[in-house]
Amino acid sequence: MGDKVETVARLAQWKIDNVGLSSYKKSEPFKVGIWNWYFSIVRNMFLYIHLFPEPSQVSKDYPPFARFIIRVSNAGSSSSFQISPVQEKLLRTRDDFFWPVDTSFVGRFIIDVEFLDLKICPRNGGETTCVWPSDGNVLSIASPRSSLRGLSRMLDDAIHADLTLVTADGTLGAHKAVLSASSPVFQSMFHHNLKEKESSTIHIEDMSLESCTAFISFLYGTIKQEDFRQHRLVLLGAAHKYDIGGLKDICEESLLEDLNTGNVLEMLNEAWFYQLHKLKKGCLVFLFEFGKIHDIKDEMNNFVQHADRELMLEMFQEVLSASNLV
Incomplete structure (x- = not known):
């Protein structure tokens, strides 16, 4: 182990070798949000842990307002650790946050930070804005914007709609050409002599009208970010059912970005069910290589x-792999 910091989702972990009773260390930079960050430690009577953004034009113009938890533990021990209270700080310099830990830890130990929220605080005032999520992924497929207004009107006003979608609590008009171009499953329905072709009706009764509207809006390239986030898991199911790889990939990236201690087991279950390999790997690394399983023992017992x-076999293999790292 050295001074390199490993990251997954919103968690960063610094594994440290050979810290004596009086020393100073600073980590290599690591990226979370739009900033590069550093850990540093100073040891005398206490272990003082600092977290701060790298001095740069970005951190000067847009300093981060962070809500986070720090955890420090002995490497290789599941029971010897301390967790800070939840911190809410505007972080500009190294002096803006430090956590004094009364500990006898020596030799190898681990420090990690989990960002619960991370916002941009404009230097000249104004409202803070969350760095998660970014609008880019969902809207990148929908450009140029001027062409989308027409598609949005086609959907909202059912202009020349030739298809009816029947959901659990309402109906929605759509266009066969748009759905066929987006999904081989829909294309097959209209190409072959299936009942959907004859009736120009598709029953999607495992979705509400609201979630189906978000789904169809994605296919038209007009989905709003807040609708995507609200219906993200339903959209993942629809992407799987109708073989829409682009939507499935975007859902996976978004879920991985939002991974945290509170949802990691739910995300692992979704990743297993839908075979999202990147998300599954992220969850296993989060739990075992980063040691967060020790923070959710009760939830883990129920999950098992x-x-x-x-899945249990893969988790066991990950435990063995992680045990070889410490």
Whole structure:
């Protein structure tokens, strides 16, 4: 282990070798949000842990307002650790945050930070804005914007709609050409002599009208970011059912970006069910290589009782892999 900081989702972890009773160390920079960050430690009577953004034009013009938790533990020990209270700080310099830890940790130990929220605070005042999520992923497929207004009107006003979608609590007009171009499943429905072709009706009764509207809006390239986030798991299911790889990839990236201690087991279950390999790997690394499993022991015990046996085997293999790293 050295001074390199590993990151996954909103968690960063610094594994440190050979810290004596009096020393100073500073990590290599690591990227979370739009900033590069550093850990540093100073040790005398206490272990003082600092977290701060790299001095730069970005951190000067847009200093981060962070909500986070720091955890420090002995490397290789699941029971010897301390967790800070939840911190809410505007971080500009190294002096804006430090956490004094009364500990006898020596030799190898681990410091990690989990960002619960991270906002941009404009230097000249104004409202803070969250760095998560970025609008880029969802809207990148929908350009130029001027062409979208026409598609949005086609959908909203059902202009020349030739298809009716029947949801659990309402109906929605759409266009066969748009759905066929987006999904091989929809294309097959209209190409072959299936009932959907004859009736110009598709029953999607496993979705509400609201979530189906978000789904169809994605296919038209007009979905709003807040609608995407609200219906993200339903959209993932629809992407899987109708074989829409682009939507599935975007959902996976978004879920991985939002991974945290509170949702990691739910995300692992979704990743297993939909075979999202990147998200699954991120969850396993988060739990075992980064040691967050020790923070959710009760939830983990319940999860293990209901988890798929093959998933349990992968988790066991990840435990063995992680044990070789410490």
